[in-house]
Amino acid sequence: MVVIKLREGMGNQMFQYAMGRYLSLTHGLELKLDIRSYSNNSLRKYELAQFNIDPFPILVPVVMRESLVCDAMAEPGVDGIEQEPTI
Numbered sequence: 001m002v003v004i005k006l007r008e009g010m011g012n013q014m015f016q017y018a019m020g021r022y023l024s025l026t027h028g029l030e031l032k033l034d035i036r037s038y039s040n041n042s043l044r045k046y047e048l049a050q051f052n053i054d055p056f057p058i059l060v061p062v063v064m065r066e067s068l069v070c071d072a073m074a075e076p077g078v079d080g081i082e083q084e085p086t087i
Helices: 010-027
Strands: 002-005 031-034 068-070
Touching: 002 010, 010 031
Parallel strands: 002 031, 002 068
Antiparallel strands: none
């Protein structure tokens, strides 16, 4: 599963979704959009619904084998792409 942590405005959300979609298709994994950052944000909201992109909201932290957790807005080496170890 590819989990994209969406943040910021519509332009950033579009980029983050495109990256997640590419990774999910490349690796043959399901795509989920983490929109928790908008639950307490009065300045920003989830904008991709107008393009019929269902966020499949994640309400609890996700830790799964064979998943890619991506934070497109993270600094490299701090909180970037992490691949869960496979057993």
